[in-house]
Amino acid sequence: MAQITLIEAVTMALAYEMDHDASVIVLGEDVGINGGVFRATVGLLEKFGPERVIDMPLDETTIAGVTVGMAAQGMKPVAESQFEGFMYPMLDQIASHAARLRNRTRGRMHVPAVFRAPWGGGIRAPEHHSEANEAIFTNIPGLRVVLPSSPGRAYGLLLAAIRDPDPVIFFEPKRIYRQYKEEVPDDGEALPLDMCFVLRDGSDVTLVTWGAQVKETLEAADALADSGISAEVIDVATLKPLDFDTIHESVRKTGRCVIVHEAPRTAGFGAEIAARLAEHAMYDLLAPVQRVTGYDTHIPLFRLEMKYLPSVQRIVAAAQQTLAVS
Amino acid sequence: MTIAASFEIEYLQYLDTTGKATRKDLPEFARDLDHMIDLYKTMLFLRVFDTKSIALQRTGKLGTYASCLGHEAVYIGIGSAMQEEDVFAPSYREYGTQFIRGVKPREVLLYWGGDERGSDFSGPAHDFPWTVPIGTQCLHAAGSALAFKLRKEPRVAVFCIGDGGTSKADFYGAINVAGAMQLPMVAVIVNNQWAISTPRQAQTGAKTLAQKGLAAGLESLQVDGNDLIAVRAAMDHALKRARHGHGGSVIEAITYRLSDHTTADDARRYRDDAEVKAAWEREPLLRLRTWLELAGAWDEQREEAWKVQCGQRMDEEVNAYLGTRTQPLEATFDYTYAELPIDLVEQRTAALAAESASH
Numbered sequence: 001m002a003q004i005t006l007i008e009a010v011t012m013a014l015a016y017e018m019d020h021d022a023s024v025i026v027l028g029e030d031v032g033i034n035g036g037v038f039r040a041t042v043g044l045l046e047k048f049g050p051e052r053v054i055d056m057p058l059d060e061t062t063i064a065g066v067t068v069g070m071a072a073q074g075m076k077p078v079a080e081s082q083f084e085g086f087m088y089p090m091l092d093q094i095a096s097h098a099a100r101l102r103n104r105t106r107g108r109m110h111v112p113a114v115f116r117a118p119w120g121g122g123i124r125a126p127e128h129h130s131e132a133n134e135a136i137f138t139n140i141p142g143l144r145v146v147l148p149s150s151p152g153r154a155y156g157l158l159l160a161a162i163r164d165p166d167p168v169i170f171f172e173p174k175r176i177y178r179q180y181k182e183e184v185p186d187d188g189e190a191l192p193l194d195m196c197f198v199l200r201d202g203s204d205v206t207l208v209t210w211g212a213q214v215k216e217t218l219e220a221a222d223a224l225a226d227s228g229i230s231a232e233v234i235d236v237a238t239l240k241p242l243d244f245d246t247i248h249e250s251v252r253k254t255g256r257c258v259i260v261h262e263a264p265r266t267a268g269f270g271a272e273i274a275a276r277l278a279e280h281a282m283y284d285l286l287a288p289v290q291r292v293t294g295y296d297t298h299i300p301l302f303r304l305e306m307k308y309l310p311s312v313q314r315i316v317a318a319a320q321q322t323l324a325v326s
Numbered sequence: 327m328t329i330a331a332s333f334e335i336e337y338l339q340y341l342d343t344t345g346k347a348t349r350k351d352l353p354e355f356a357r358d359l360d361h362m363i364d365l366y367k368t369m370l371f372l373r374v375f376d377t378k379s380i381a382l383q384r385t386g387k388l389g390t391y392a393s394c395l396g397h398e399a400v401y402i403g404i405g406s407a408m409q410e411e412d413v414f415a416p417s418y419r420e421y422g423t424q425f426i427r428g429v430k431p432r433e434v435l436l437y438w439g440g441d442e443r444g445s446d447f448s449g450p451a452h453d454f455p456w457t458v459p460i461g462t463q464c465l466h467a468a469g470s471a472l473a474f475k476l477r478k479e480p481r482v483a484v485f486c487i488g489d490g491g492t493s494k495a496d497f498y499g500a501i502n503v504a505g506a507m508q509l510p511m512v513a514v515i516v517n518n519q520w521a522i523s524t525p526r527q528a529q530t531g532a533k534t535l536a537q538k539g540l541a542a543g544l545e546s547l548q549v550d551g552n553d554l555i556a557v558r559a560a561m562d563h564a565l566k567r568a569r570h571g572h573g574g575s576v577i578e579a580i581t582y583r584l585s586d587h588t589t590a591d592d593a594r595r596y597r598d599d600a601e602v603k604a605a606w607e608r609e610p611l612l613r614l615r616t617w618l619e620l621a622g623a624w625d626e627q628r629e630e631a632w633k634v635q636c637g638q639r640m641d642e643e644v645n646a647y648l649g650t651r652t653q654p655l656e657a658t659f660d661y662t663y664a665e666l667p668i669d670l671v672e673q674r675t676a677a678l679a680a681e682s683a684s685h
C-alpha cells in the first residue's frame with residue numbers, strides 16, 4: 001500500500017474511476033501533457049489518451065458549459081479549473097444549468113459532473129490564486145460542495161463525487177497538497193458525501209473547520225491540551241449537504257463551539273453552522289459560538305497573507321474565550 | 327456562385343531575421359536613427375530587467391514571475407506608439423510598454439513580490455493594473471474606449487491578450503462591442519505560440535487569430551512581432567484610425583515565448599528544445615541590433631556600455647524593491663471601500679489586537 005500526498009490521492013482517484021468507468025473523462029486547461037499546473041492529472045494522458053484527457057481552449061465558460069452538455073448526454077466529466085479564482089466565468093453554467101437541469105426538466109435530464117479546483121491561500125501565489133470562495137457555491141441549490149483535508153478523504157470523497165448523479169464542486173486545499181503522506185489503499189472505496197469527520201475527541205470545546213485550516217485547528221487543539229483543555233476537532237469535509245448531526249452531537253457534549261475557516265467572515269459557511277447551532281443547539285451551548293475566519297477583505301498578496309489566514313493563536317484565543325464564559 | 331463576403335489577412339514585416347529590410351518603404355519614425363537607438367536601448371534594458379527578475383525569484387527574493395523574454399519588440403512597439411493620455415490594459419507581462427509609460431521596475435517587482443503597492447504604479451493613473459484572470463482586461467479597454475467616445479475625447483484604449491486568451495468570451499465580447507460601436511480600441515494579440523502547455527493550434531480552428539477581428543468588423547492584420555518596426559508601424563496606423571473616429575483594430579503579433587510560462591512552470595515537460603532553439607534565431611533584439619549596426623548607428627562597444635548602465639539601473643531598482651518594508655496589516659482593510667464601514671472597523675481593530683498579541 002502506498003504512502004501518498006493529498007494531490008497524489010486526487011490523481012489516484014481519477015485514475016481508478018477512469019479505469020472502471022469509461023464514461024469518466026477529464027477536461028481543463030493544461031491537464032494533458034503538462035499533467036495540470038499542480039500535477040493532479042499527471043500520467044492520465046499517457047494512460048487514457050487524448051479523448052479522455054482533454055486540453056481545452058482557454059475559456060472557463062466553455063469548459064463549464066461543455067461539461068454540462070457532456071454530462072447531460074450521459075458522460076461523467078471531471079472539469080478542472082486551474083485555480084478557484086478562475087471559476088467565476090463558470091458560475092453561469094454551474095448555477096443556471098449544472099445545478100438545476102434536473103429540476104428544470106422534472107428529472108428528465110441531470111448533470112453528473114465534478115468541477116475540481118485547487119483552493120485557498122498560503123502558498124505565496126500571485127494575485128487571484130488564493131481565494132476561499134466555497135460559500136458562493138454552498139448558496140446554490142442543487143450542488144454538493146466538498147473540501148477534503150487529508151489524502152484518504154480526498155481519495156474517497158473524489159470517488160464519491162464522480163459517482164454522484166448530481167454536480168459536485170470539489171475544492172482541493174492546495175496549501176496542504178503535499179503537506180504529508182498517508183497510506184491510502186487504491187481499493188475504489190468511496191466515502192459518504194454527507195458526513196463530517198471527527199478527527200480528535202474532546203470534551204470541553206468543539207472546533208469545527210475544513211480544508212487547509214484543519215492543520216492549524218489540530219495544532220490549536222494540541223496547544224489547548226497543554227493548558228488542560230480538551231478540544232474535539234471536526235473536519236466538515238462536505239459542506240453541502242451539511243451533516244449537522246455530527247456537529248450537534250459534539251456540541252451537546254462540549255457546550256462550546258469555535259468555527260474556523262479562511263474564507264471571509266460575512267456569509268461565510270461558518271455563518272450557516274452558527275445559525276444551525278442557534279436553531280437547534282441553543283440550550284446545549286454554555287457560551288456564544290465563536291468564529292475565527294478570514295476578514296471581510298480581499299486576501300492580501302503574499303507578504304501579508306499569513307496575517308489574514310486564521311492562526312493557531314487566534315483559534316486558541318477563541319476557544320479560551322468560550323471557556324471564560326461560565 | 328455568389329460570394330457573400332471574402333477577406334484576407336495582411337502580414338506586415340520590415341526587417342527579416344538577419345536585420346535586412348524586406349521592403350523599401352520604411353516608415354518615417356524608422357528613419358530617425360536616434361529614435362531607433364532609444365527604442366533598441368529600451369528593449370535591451372527590458373531584457374536585463376527580465377534576467378534579473380528571474381534571478382531574484384530563483385534566490386527566493388521574488389514570488390512567481392512571468393517573464394517577457396522574446397516579447398520585447400511587441401511591448402516596446404506598443405509603448406512607443408501610444409500617447410500618455412491613451413489607456414493601456416495589460417495582461418501580466420507587458421513591462422516594456424509600461425516602462426515607457428512611466429511604471430518603474432521596482433513596482434513590477436513589488437507586485438510579483440507580494441505587495442499591492444506595485445499596482446499603485448508611477449505610470450498614468452488611468453492605466454489598468456496587471457490582469458491575471460485571463461482576458462478580463464479586454465472588456466475594460468472596450469469600456470474605456472466607450473467612455474472616450476461618449477465624451478468625444480481623442481483617446482484610444484489599448485489592450486494586450488495572449489493567443490490563449492483569444493479563446494475567452496471576454497475577448498470576443500470586447501472586439502464585438504468595439505466593432506458594433508466603432509470604438510477607439512486597439513487589441514494586440516501577443517501570439518507567442520503557447521498558453522502554458524497548450525499550443526496555439528489547440529485554441530482555435532481559425533487559420534489566424536487576426537481574422538477573429540474581421541468577424542467583429544475591426545481592421546485586422548498580422549505583424550512580425552519580433553520586428554519592432556512592423557509592430558510600431560501597425561500600432562501607429564491603428565491608433566491614428568481609432569483617434570480619428572474610424573474604429574478599432576486587431577493586431578496579431580507573431581512572436582515566441584522564449585521563457586517558461588512563469589517561474590512556476592517547466593516548459594521542458596511539453597515543448598521541444600529544438601523549437602525553442604529555432605525561435606532564438608528569430609528573436610527581436612538581434613535583428614534590430616544588426617540593422618542598426620549595418621546603418622553604422624550601433625556597435626559592440628556601445629552595446630557593452632549600455633549593458634553596464636542597464637545593470638547599474640537595475641541594481642538601484644532591486645535595492646529599492648528589497649528595501650521596501652512590508653505594509654502594515656491595516657493596509658489589508660483600508661482600501662476595501664472609500665470609507666471603512668463600521669463592521670470592518672471592528673474587524674480591523676480585532677486583527678490589529680490579534681497581531682500585537684502574537685508578538
Ligand SMILES: Cc1ncc(C[n+]2csc(CCOP(=O)(O)OP(=O)(O)O)c2C)c(N)n1
Nearest residue numbers: 082086458459460488489490491520521522
Ligand atoms: C481565467 C483564467 N484561467 C486560467 C488562468 C491560468 N493561466 C494563467 S496564464 C494562462 C495561459 C495564458 O496563455 P496566453 O493567453 O497565450 O498568454 P501568455 O501567458 O502566453 O502570454 C493560464 C491558463 C488564468 N490566469 N485566468
Ligand SMILES: [Mg+2]
Nearest residue numbers: 488489520521
Ligand atoms: Mg501565449
